[in-house]
Amino acid sequence: MKLFRLKGRALVLVGMVLALLAVFVFVALRSGPLAPIAVTLGTVEERAISAGLFGLGTVEPRFTYRIGPTSAGRVNRLLVDVGDRVTAGQLLGEMDPVDLDERIRSQEAILTRSRASLDEAQTREQLAIAEARRYEQLLAARSTSEEIVAARQEARQRAGATVSGAQAEVARAQADRNAISTQRQNLRLIAPVAGMVSARDAEPGTTVIGGQMVLEIIDPSSLWLNARFDQGHAAGLQPGLPATVVLRSHQGASVAGRVERVEPRADPVTEEILAKISFAATPDPLPPIGELGEVNVVLAAKRAGPVVPNAAIHRLNGVLGVWQIFDGDLRFTPVILGATNADGYVQVVEGLATGDRIVVYSASLLDARSRIKVVDQIPGAVP
Amino acid sequence: MINLAGRDILHDGPKFVLTGLGLGLLIGVTLSMAGVYRGMIADGRALLDNSGAELWVVQQETLGPYAEPSSLYDDVYRSVLTVPGVSQAANVTYLTMQVRSDREDVRAMVVGMAPGPAGTPGWPPYLVSGRQVTRSHYEAVADIATGFRLGDRIGIRRHEYTVVGLTRRMVSSGGDPMVFIPLKDAQGAQFLRDNDAVLQGRRRTAQNPAFNRAGAPAVLDAVIASQNVSRSVNAVLVTLKPGVDQADVAKAIERWKRFTVYTRAQMEAILVGKLIATAAKQIGMFLVILAIVSAAIVAFIIYTMTLGKIREIAVLKLIGTRNRTIAGMIMQQAIALGVIGFVVGKIAATFWAPFFPKYVLLMPRDSLIGFFVVMVICVLASLIAIRAALGVDPAEAIGG
Numbered sequence: 001m002k003l004f005r006l007k008g009r010a011l012v013l014v015g016m017v018l019a020l021l022a023v024f025v026f027v028a029l030r031s032g033p034l035a036p037i038a039v040t041l042g043t044v045e046e047r048a049i050s051a052g053l054f055g056l057g058t059v060e061p062r063f064t065y066r067i068g069p070t071s072a073g074r075v076n077r078l079l080v081d082v083g084d085r086v087t088a089g090q091l092l093g094e095m096d097p098v099d100l101d102e103r104i105r106s107q108e109a110i111l112t113r114s115r116a117s118l119d120e121a122q123t124r125e126q127l128a129i130a131e132a133r134r135y136e137q138l139l140a141a142r143s144t145s146e147e148i149v150a151a152r153q154e155a156r157q158r159a160g161a162t163v164s165g166a167q168a169e170v171a172r173a174q175a176d177r178n179a180i181s182t183q184r185q186n187l188r189l190i191a192p193v194a195g196m197v198s199a200r201d202a203e204p205g206t207t208v209i210g211g212q213m214v215l216e217i218i219d220p221s222s223l224w225l226n227a228r229f230d231q232g233h234a235a236g237l238q239p240g241l242p243a244t245v246v247l248r249s250h251q252g253a254s255v256a257g258r259v260e261r262v263e264p265r266a267d268p269v270t271e272e273i274l275a276k277i278s279f280a281a282t283p284d285p286l287p288p289i290g291e292l293g294e295v296n297v298v299l300a301a302k303r304a305g306p307v308v309p310n311a312a313i314h315r316l317n318g319v320l321g322v323w324q325i326f327d328g329d330l331r332f333t334p335v336i337l338g339a340t341n342a343d344g345y346v347q348v349v350e351g352l353a354t355g356d357r358i359v360v361y362s363a364s365l366l367d368a369r370s371r372i373k374v375v376d377q378i379p380g381a382v383p
Numbered sequence: 384m385i386n387l388a389g390r391d392i393l394h395d396g397p398k399f400v401l402t403g404l405g406l407g408l409l410i411g412v413t414l415s416m417a418g419v420y421r422g423m424i425a426d427g428r429a430l431l432d433n434s435g436a437e438l439w440v441v442q443q444e445t446l447g448p449y450a451e452p453s454s455l456y457d458d459v460y461r462s463v464l465t466v467p468g469v470s471q472a473a474n475v476t477y478l479t480m481q482v483r484s485d486r487e488d489v490r491a492m493v494v495g496m497a498p499g500p501a502g503t504p505g506w507p508p509y510l511v512s513g514r515q516v517t518r519s520h521y522e523a524v525a526d527i528a529t530g531f532r533l534g535d536r537i538g539i540r541r542h543e544y545t546v547v548g549l550t551r552r553m554v555s556s557g558g559d560p561m562v563f564i565p566l567k568d569a570q571g572a573q574f575l576r577d578n579d580a581v582l583q584g585r586r587r588t589a590q591n592p593a594f595n596r597a598g599a600p601a602v603l604d605a606v607i608a609s610q611n612v613s614r615s616v617n618a619v620l621v622t623l624k625p626g627v628d629q630a631d632v633a634k635a636i637e638r639w640k641r642f643t644v645y646t647r648a649q650m651e652a653i654l655v656g657k658l659i660a661t662a663a664k665q666i667g668m669f670l671v672i673l674a675i676v677s678a679a680i681v682a683f684i685i686y687t688m689t690l691g692k693i694r695e696i697a698v699l700k701l702i703g704t705r706n707r708t709i710a711g712m713i714m715q716q717a718i719a720l721g722v723i724g725f726v727v728g729k730i731a732a733t734f735w736a737p738f739f740p741k742y743v744l745l746m747p748r749d750s751l752i753g754f755f756v757v758m759v760i761c762v763l764a765s766l767i768a769i770r771a772a773l774g775v776d777p778a779e780a781i782g783g
Contacts (some may be wrong), residue, residue: 003478016400017723024726027733028747034590054518211599230519230567232498269614270567271457294520310517311510315435315502316469337500344547346501362509363551367431372749378511380527381549 026263036373038171041325042125042360044352047302052295052342053237057277059247060289061198061218067189069095071210075202078186080215082200086191092215094112095187100180107177114173118166125159152199178312184366195219198289220286225277234273236299237262243277243297247287256280259297296342305338306354307345313337323351323359323366330368332361391692391716402684403619406729409680414732414753418743420666425744426736427556427654431647434475436620436668437463437502439645448477448617449556449650450485450658455642457570460497460619466635468627473497474616475505476569479559482529483538489529491562492555493539495569495616498739508698513548519565524548526560539564540572556658558741570613584610621669674756681724681757685717689768696772697780711770717765 012210029035050317078093080086132152199216203207226246229237239261243256256279262276277295287293312322321334335351352358359366363378430449439448440463441453445454460472481488494504501515503629507524513533517523523544528551535546544564553561559692564572576584586606587593594606621644623632633644645653656662689696699709729750736743 013400020723020726020730027730028750052517054520056520105604209598209600209758223413230498233519309517311513314508315499318622320502340517342499342517344517361511363511365508375724379549380551381512 030238030290036371037366038363038375038378039323039359039366039372040376040378041357042309044306044308044348044354044356044358046354047307047345048301049307049341049345050055050301050335051299051346052235053229053234053299053341054294054342055227055234055295055297056297057225057228057245057293058185059289059291059293060226061220061225061289062222062224062276063193063219064294065192065195065217066215067092067191067211068212068214068215069189069210073098073187073339074270075204075214077204078189078200078215080200082197084362086193086194086197087194087216088191089221090191091188092191092197093189095189097184097187099215100184100187104180104184105176106223107173107180111173111177114166114169116210117343119161120168121159121162121166125163126363128152128156143380155277156294158322165265189214191217192374193217193219196202206340218289221282223279223282223286223289224292225257225279225295227277227293228267229275229295229297231271231273237273237275237297241297241299243295246294247283248292248294249287254296255283257295282305299339302339302347306352306356308335308347308348308352308358310340310344310346311359312358313346315367324357325359325372325374328369330366330372332368384499391712399720400723401717402688403429403723404727406677406681406724407686408731409677410724410728410753410757411731411735412728413670413677414728414745414750415736415739415743416666416670416673417749417753418732418736418745419739419741420663420670421744421746421749422739422742423659423666424521424655424664425556426554426558426742428651429554430556431553431650431654432622433508433553433561435502435506435508437623437629437647438621438636439650440472440619440621440636440640440642441617441645442639443643445643446653446657448475448493450653454615455617455619457614457616458567458643459616459640462640463619463621463636466632467641468623468632469621470624471504471622472621473499473504473620474566474618474621474627476566476573476617477555478569478573479557479616480539480572481556482562484531484535488528490559491525491532492531492557492559493569493572494561494563495566495573496563497566500598504622507548507550507553508563510548511551513546515548515564516563517547520568521545522547522565524550524563526553526562527551528554528560529562531562533717537562539568541577542568546737552742554742556654564723566616570616573615575611575613577730581611672713676759680763681717681721681760682767685713685720685761685764686768688716689713689772691734693772694780697775697777700775700777701780706773709772713772714762714765715771717761717768721761725754725757754771 007106030166051092057235074096076096081091104217132149132155135144135149135152139146139149163202195217198218199214200214201216202214204211208214237259240257243259245257246252246254257277259279260276260278263276266273307321313320314323314332319334320337321332324331324333334379336349338347338349355365361378361381366372414628421658423617441447442455443451444452445451457474457732460474463469463472463752471705474495474497479490479492482491496516496520502508507517510524511527513524518522520534521542522536523546525537525548527549530548531537531546532721533546533549536543537546538544539562553563555561577580588606589603595603606726614700621632621636623629629646633646636642636644732745734743
């Protein structure tokens with residue numbers, strides 16, 4: 001009885017020890033560096049992908065009219081404010097004329113005076129002409145000397161010259177007055193086109209220099225997006241492609257547009273290609289100028305071919321490729337890649353065929369000697 | 384021959400096993416501590432492995448980008464590419480910062496990765512879910528330790544990013560999980576200030592008469608525009624063509640391009656030797672103390688176990704059992720205790736390791752060393768007990 005009890009207890013003990021050892025071996029082999037790496041497999045699919053280009057841009061007007069005086073001066077009055085709609089030719093404001101009005105009056109006076117001088121000269125000329133004619137008749141009747149007639153003729157010519165001089169003087173005074181009037185007109189700030197006032201940089205009383213902007217007018221219907229695309233991801237960008245624009249203030253809602261122009265000059269510093277994206281319809285309400293927008297341009301679909309998820313692509317010793325499993329062993333298959341779309345699929349030009357099984361995800365870095373375990377989902381990765 | 388040790392263990396089974404369990408938990412703590420130490424080093428190595436680089440080009444005379452701040456212009460990589468032997472060169476930025484999500488804020492190392500195909504240095508080398516970044520802005524790949532899920536919107540400074548992929552074991556040397564975002568966004572996040580600071584900066588500039596000049600109003604705009612540009616990165620990651628000597632290329636870049644260049648070995652020395660040195664020594668010191676304490680406890684247990692059956696030993700001696708048999712019994716018991724303790728400890732350490740907030744790496748080599756150390760300690764401890772047992776007077780068996 002005693003022996004049996006002892007035997008039973010020994011069996012329990014041995015069983016416990018064996019169980020412990022089994023757990024130990026399992027733990028030693030299934031965790032830590034000796035554990036196999038969990039991988040998931042995927043199939044190379046045949047799919048036509050349309051590469052997507054992604055860029056960021058700011059809302060800009062196509063044409064901006066900066067209106068200001070042509071010479072230094074003080075702003076006298078402004079008739080419009082930011083946001084006002086204006087028509088072509090509308091008076092927007094005026095610069096301070098300082099003494100221009102007085103000078104116009106002075107020129108008027110000079111003009112009047114020169115006209116008076118002209119009148120006087122003309123009267124003298126008529127008198128001189130009449131006198132010369134009379135003396136010529138007297139000479140014909142032989143009742144005066146030739147010398148006196150010559151003197152009258154000379155007086156007539158002199159009076160004519162005086163008239164010409166006075167006429168020129170009138171013309172000069174007139175031109176001077178017109179010049180000052182034009183300058184006076186030039187102080188008026190006039191809208192060159194119909195549009196909207198987008199900035200008002202100076203207030204009445206401010207002194208501005210020639211060429212400095214006082215008001216800015218834009219054409220709201222000409223708003224477009226000045227977008228920048230990374231040079232590495234801009235293959236195929238060309239005018240006419242349809243695009244969708246998500247403005248930051250309309251988070252999530254996209255508006256339709258198209259690539260209006262790809263700038264012939266890229267930005268060499270930021271390594272970006274610039275393009276203009278026009279809106280299909282002017283957004284309402286108008287987006288503020290300078291607002292950030294995200295642009296998605298979808299290129300025409302490429303011919304269907306084998307595609308792999310970009311998560312499957314690795315670089316080993318400088319060569320791009322994917323991991324495949326042959327007879328339970330990992331093998332690195334170099335591939336040549338084609339277009340990528342925004343959903344992360346990459347076309348395989350060479351190296352894989354449709355239907356091939358490839359490793360997509362792995363729980364750690366793989367190499368050819370890694371022990372692997374194929375699972376449906378990497379532990380811990382919540383989809 | 385009757386195995387005395389086995390008999391004794393059977394006789395007093397539960398007590399023996401419980402003692403072994405207790406000892407095992409202690410050994411488990413010691414192994415975990417070693418695992419914490421290894422985990423720190425592994426984190427440092429993971430950081431280097433995951434960058435995919437063979438050379439790190441950093442600002443002159445700095446230990447960057449991990450151990451010290453380093454700042455380079457972002458077009459430096461082009462001149463690095465021209466150095467013979469260089470296969471790829473990619474900009475990278477690293478910044479540890481707070482990343483917001485709907486659920487919680489996570490402290491993460493934000494990595495700015497240069498645009499290019501998958502496999503560009505600085506990109507996460509493998510994913511566990513989702514996809515790599517395909518857009519050049521506002522997408523992110525996060526380590527699963529951040530707790531983010533696919534499709535989450537996360538906030539880094541002033542922009543929101545969509546998590547499109549998840550990866551694993553991508554950590555900074557401090558153990559913070561990584562979040563990978565496109566380089567241009569990361570440059571913005573790292574070098575651009577917040578809106579208030581930008582506004583205040585503009586105000587200060589406008590108040591400076593040197594910039595805000597009455598006769599030249601365009602100067603102020605130009606100065607303000609130049610203040611908000613960020614053209615810096617932290618390092619350039621370089622991979623080499625096959626068969627090229629790392630040191631040669633590093634020397635060429637240092638000499639002709641005037642930067643500091645680190646090879647993989649140098650970088651590891653900086654990370655392990657400088658960045659985590661103090662923390663590692665701290666853990667190491669704790670490990671030593673734990674080992675000593677464990678050894679002392681094993682010795683005490685075996686000693687008291689022997690003293691507990693001193694009467695039985697006296698009887699054995701009385702009936703003429705040889706000293707060798709008695710010594711063997713005690714030593715076998717000590718070794719059995721050690722084996723149980725080690726096995727329990729290893730299992731316990733393995734099971735609780737994943738619950739540590741930072742990575743705990745239990746290396747088989749450490750376990751092996753631990754096993755031999757436990758055995759040696761058990762043998763040494765049993766020697767004291769054997770000395771006490773052999774010194775017992777057989778008369779005690781019949782005495783009071």
